Amino acid sequence: MNPAPPPLLRRLGEAHRRPVAFTLDGQPATALEGDTLLTAILTNASALRLSEFGDGPRAGFCLMGACQDCWVWTEAGTRLRACGTPVTAGLRIMTKEAPWPSLG
Amino acid sequence: MAQPRVTIVGAGPAGTRAAELLVAAGLHPLLVDEAADNGGQIYRRQPAGFRRPPAALYGTEAGRATALHASFDALRGRIEHWPESLAWNLRDGVLHVLRGERSHALPFDALILATGATDRLIPLPGWTLPGVFTLGGAQIALKAQACAIGRRVAFLGSGPLLYLVAAQYAKAGAEVAAVLDTAPAGARWRALPLMAARPALLAKGAALLARLRRAGVPVHRGVTPLRLCPDASGARLGGIAFRQADGREAVLDCDASGLGWHLRAETQLAGLAGCGFDFDRASRQWLPRIDADGRSEVPGLYMAGDGVRLLGADGAEIAGRLAALAVLRDLGFAPPAGADPAALRRRRQAMDRFRRGLAIAFPWPAQLVAGLPDETLVCRCEAITAGELRRSAGALDAPEVNRAKAFSRVGMGRCQGRMCGLAGAEILAAARGVPVEEVGRLRGQAPVKPLPVAALREEEA
Amino acid sequence: MSDNRADVLVLGGGLMGAATAFFLRRRGLSVILLERGLVGQQASGVNFGNVRRQGRFPPQLPLANRSRALWGQLPELLGEDIEFLPSGHLRVAYTDEAAGMMEAYREAARPYGLKLEVLSGNAVRARFPWLSAEVRAGSWSAEDGHANPRLAAPAFARAARRAGARIEENTEVLAIEREAAGWRLDAADGRAFRAPVLQVSAGAWGGRLAAQLGEPVPIVVRGPQMGVTEPVPYALTPVLGVTATVVGEVIYLRQVTRGNIVFGGVGHGPADLDTCRARVEPAITLRQFIQLRRMVPALGALRIIRTWSGIEGYMHDEIPVMGPSARWPDLFYAFGFCGAGFQLGPGVGDVMAELIAAGRSTTPIEPFHIARFAAKAA
Numbered sequence: 001m002n003p004a005p006p007p008l009l010r011r012l013g014e015a016h017r018r019p020v021a022f023t024l025d026g027q028p029a030t031a032l033e034g035d036t037l038l039t040a041i042l043t044n045a046s047a048l049r050l051s052e053f054g055d056g057p058r059a060g061f062c063l064m065g066a067c068q069d070c071w072v073w074t075e076a077g078t079r080l081r082a083c084g085t086p087v088t089a090g091l092r093i094m095t096k097e098a099p100w101p102s103l104g
Numbered sequence: 105m106a107q108p109r110v111t112i113v114g115a116g117p118a119g120t121r122a123a124e125l126l127v128a129a130g131l132h133p134l135l136v137d138e139a140a141d142n143g144g145q146i147y148r149r150q151p152a153g154f155r156r157p158p159a160a161l162y163g164t165e166a167g168r169a170t171a172l173h174a175s176f177d178a179l180r181g182r183i184e185h186w187p188e189s190l191a192w193n194l195r196d197g198v199l200h201v202l203r204g205e206r207s208h209a210l211p212f213d214a215l216i217l218a219t220g221a222t223d224r225l226i227p228l229p230g231w232t233l234p235g236v237f238t239l240g241g242a243q244i245a246l247k248a249q250a251c252a253i254g255r256r257v258a259f260l261g262s263g264p265l266l267y268l269v270a271a272q273y274a275k276a277g278a279e280v281a282a283v284l285d286t287a288p289a290g291a292r293w294r295a296l297p298l299m300a301a302r303p304a305l306l307a308k309g310a311a312l313l314a315r316l317r318r319a320g321v322p323v324h325r326g327v328t329p330l331r332l333c334p335d336a337s338g339a340r341l342g343g344i345a346f347r348q349a350d351g352r353e354a355v356l357d358c359d360a361s362g363l364g365w366h367l368r369a370e371t372q373l374a375g376l377a378g379c380g381f382d383f384d385r386a387s388r389q390w391l392p393r394i395d396a397d398g399r400s401e402v403p404g405l406y407m408a409g410d411g412v413r414l415l416g417a418d419g420a421e422i423a424g425r426l427a428a429l430a431v432l433r434d435l436g437f438a439p440p441a442g443a444d445p446a447a448l449r450r451r452r453q454a455m456d457r458f459r460r461g462l463a464i465a466f467p468w469p470a471q472l473v474a475g476l477p478d479e480t481l482v483c484r485c486e487a488i489t490a491g492e493l494r495r496s497a498g499a500l501d502a503p504e505v506n507r508a509k510a511f512s513r514v515g516m517g518r519c520q521g522r523m524c525g526l527a528g529a530e531i532l533a534a535a536r537g538v539p540v541e542e543v544g545r546l547r548g549q550a551p552v553k554p555l556p557v558a559a560l561r562e563e564e565a
Numbered sequence: 566m567s568d569n570r571a572d573v574l575v576l577g578g579g580l581m582g583a584a585t586a587f588f589l590r591r592r593g594l595s596v597i598l599l600e601r602g603l604v605g606q607q608a609s610g611v612n613f614g615n616v617r618r619q620g621r622f623p624p625q626l627p628l629a630n631r632s633r634a635l636w637g638q639l640p641e642l643l644g645e646d647i648e649f650l651p652s653g654h655l656r657v658a659y660t661d662e663a664a665g666m667m668e669a670y671r672e673a674a675r676p677y678g679l680k681l682e683v684l685s686g687n688a689v690r691a692r693f694p695w696l697s698a699e700v701r702a703g704s705w706s707a708e709d710g711h712a713n714p715r716l717a718a719p720a721f722a723r724a725a726r727r728a729g730a731r732i733e734e735n736t737e738v739l740a741i742e743r744e745a746a747g748w749r750l751d752a753a754d755g756r757a758f759r760a761p762v763l764q765v766s767a768g769a770w771g772g773r774l775a776a777q778l779g780e781p782v783p784i785v786v787r788g789p790q791m792g793v794t795e796p797v798p799y800a801l802t803p804v805l806g807v808t809a810t811v812v813g814e815v816i817y818l819r820q821v822t823r824g825n826i827v828f829g830g831v832g833h834g835p836a837d838l839d840t841c842r843a844r845v846e847p848a849i850t851l852r853q854f855i856q857l858r859r860m861v862p863a864l865g866a867l868r869i870i871r872t873w874s875g876i877e878g879y880m881h882d883e884i885p886v887m888g889p890s891a892r893w894p895d896l897f898y899a900f901g902f903c904g905a906g907f908q909l910g911p912g913v914g915d916v917m918a919e920l921i922a923a924g925r926s927t928t929p930i931e932p933f934h935i936a937r938f939a940a941k942a943a
Contacts, residue, residue: 008254009245010252012276013156013250014156036248039249043251052487053796059235060241061238062238062240065553067523068554068870071554077866078866084138100797100798100866207847207851209847503603507603549872550850558865558866
């Protein structure tokens with residue numbers, strides 16, 4: 001198995017915060033309280049999603065809700081804008097495929 | 105007199121100062137903002153539980169930031185504040201706001217748009233690679249999340265924010281690979297006469313440069329970026345290929361980059377309201393038509409801050425006050441004691457001189473944009489290339505940006521052209537051989553940002 | 566002889582006018598098309614993009630069938646792809662009454678050669694499992710589909726131009742004059758265009774022009790209410806619609822292979838012929854959401870990214886005006902397609918060219934004749 005690529009973002013402080021457990025592509029992952037979902041994912045991984053048009057991975061861009069490049073899917077088929085959504089315990093995020101249409 | 109319905113969109117410097125003045129005059133405005141808390145982007149507050157002091161977050165602007173936050177905190181309970189609320193449409197004197205799961209139709213007597221700005225961008229080859237962010241995004245990662253966007257970060261673009269963010273990264277302990285400025289070295293000297301209008305800001309700029317020099321950060325001026333290169337995995341940024349001012353080509357090794365060429369005003373709501381726009385030569389973008397105090401041509405609609413004139417945060421505070429005074433006058437309310445619109449206008453004029461100076465010191469490299477290779481993805485949302493846009497201009501004969509959008513889909517995606525619109529217009533204009541103002545302005549379409557199909561309609565009143 | 570003469574002048578560069586110009590050239594007639602703005606900018610460019618026969622007024626089906634055959638040939642005819650996808654068209658019913666209407670329509674359409682399959686709710690969900698439990702029946706038309714309206718009319722105009730037609734955009738016509746040798750159109754830029762034959766295909770503006778020519782018709786101007794979602798995996802293959810007795814329940818949607826889902830329906834908004842502005846009513850967008858979720862619950866997870874409208878002309882009897890004038894032997898009309906003209910476009914162009922060049926149409930178009938209004942007025 002290939003080693004996972006290193007995460008994109010690097011923490012520079014505020015490490016005292018309480019950990020938050022969530023699931024990333026089926027694997028357990030840890031973030032910190034106060035992280036956005038974008039921070040939570042990109043301190044664990046190197047991308048948020050794949051472009052719908054086959055041009056490769058994307059990892060957000062503007063971080064201020066303008067570019068709309070950071071929409072991710074939950075396993076249950078919900079859409080979240082990662083840069084503006086706080087991470088919460090138990091979130092189950094999929095970055096590699098879109099669970100749509102959900103027939104649930 | 106009955107309480108008029110006054111609404112403000114945007115809780116940054118302009119919106120906060122406008123609200124403060126309206127409250128002082130006895131009004132109870134509604135303030136709508138997308139963020140969870142006030143401050144806008146520039147004075148964004150870090151989440152609860154973060155401990156860094158204001159000086160670490162806002163640097164030399166810490167005093168201004170804390171003053172603005174204190175003013176806002178004093179307004180709580182005296183205004184109606186709707187955070188996490190999206191103003192998604194505006195027409196016929198009604199603002200449509202999504203709050204939670206419900207959309208509200210809000211009629212108003214006066215509406216102040218203080219919608220701010222986003223980075224102005226150039227769609228360089230490779231700009232969709234993970235690791236490439238906007239300058240503003242790089243700054244938010246640091247300020248609001250205490251993260252660097254990578255291990256070895258390069259900053260590419262032009263404008264004051266380029267140096268500010270690089271210096272903030274260096275100060276926070278991140279490795280800054282280099283600052284790559286597309287502005288030629290001599291441009292700053294040509295801009296000096298105008299920029300002398302704000303000597304304190306000039307001094308701050310010099311201090312930033314000195315700090316970067318002390319930190320050993322290389323600063324290259326007059327560069328031509330060629331592409332953002334992937335690393336060996338192909339799936340993230342590995343370096344920036346650029347041509348130096350002396351013509352030599354080089355590749356800067358880095359795993360993250362912040363891009364930005366000054367700012368682009370966020371004008372969607374003004375467009376939907378039917379405001380007139382004029383092409384602003386200094387910033388090379390279309391801006392809503394307003395009078396000296398921020399009145400638009402649409403009755404009851406006012407604008408303030410970087411969403412209408414790119415004067416920066418302190419200019420936005422002044423513009424917010426002026427717009428509020430205009431609202432009070434137009435609604436027949438006395439201004440609060442001590443209000444001095446003439447003095448505010450004078451201060452703003454000096455800022456406007458400085459703004460024009462900035463545009464000379466840090467010019468938008470229109471030639472670079474016009475000449476981007478055909479394979480460059482211009483529209484990130486829809487993954488449309490410069491070549492496809494040029495085909496719309498040529499074989500499909502689109503004479504202006506909205507027609508080119510209809511044919512090529514550039515500007516048709518989730519971001520409504522925020523990221524690619526200005527660059528797309530340059531590419532189209534160059535392909536048609538006309539000045540950029542002749543290819544027109546990309547019209548906004550509701551919703552201003554993606555609107556959930558799950559949104560519910562407010563109960564009929 | 567002046568440069569501005571041709572065998573036929575086509576007034577109005579929507580899909581109908583552009584297709585007519587194209588097919589006139591194939592029959593060897595010279596043609597000048599005059600368009601006030603850009604080709605296909607109004608109803609032709611902003612409509613839903615339905616290439617649907619199912620649900621049409623049955624006497625219109627021969628024309629729709631002829632048009633459908635042309636849709637299949639367009640890539641070769643035009644030399645351009647306008648994203649036609651014959652992916653099938655499904656209408657759903659939420660009530661037994663509406664299911665009964667579907668069965669009646671299936672029988673009415675059968676003599677015209679349109680084969681429809683009416684399925685029970687469970688049978689239609691077995692094929693399309695993303696449909697909601699509320700769907701009681703579905704009517705399936707296998708050979709209908711959809712295409713990109715932003716591309717269609719401009720592609721016809723370009724093909725017409727390549728075939729020798731003159732396409733004059735940004736050319737507003739201020740006056741229509743009758744001369745001994747036919748028609749003269751005076752443009753705002755001072756040019757005069759002349760031809761022995763004139764076709765008016767000016768969409769929602771067609772009513773004003775027909776009135777000027779002495780043949781007033783009742784036309785209502787409205788704006789379609791369109792929107793589109795963000796892209797998601799391609800799953801909703803057929804074009805979807807609703808059979809219902811209440812307009813507010815009628816949503817229609819289609820997913821393009823790139824992934825976005827285009828939708829419209831539920832109501833219309835205001836449109837203005839003078840300002841050329843038509844707008845989307847925010848309240849209608851929100852009512853459309855209810856109907857989108859009702860038909861395909863998984864749509865509730867998505868976001869819309871854009872809405873738009875345009876200017877459409879509706880005849881009060883919901884039947885277009887198409888064919889020769891009742892007053893002038895060398896004047897023809899093709900307008901008022903009531904928000905359902907996109908599918909007909911290629912067929913209308915072909916029939917109008919046949920009518921003008923050969924003097925008759927091999928496809929019956931009598932029900933659309935403008936004389937029906939004169940008869941009622943008399």
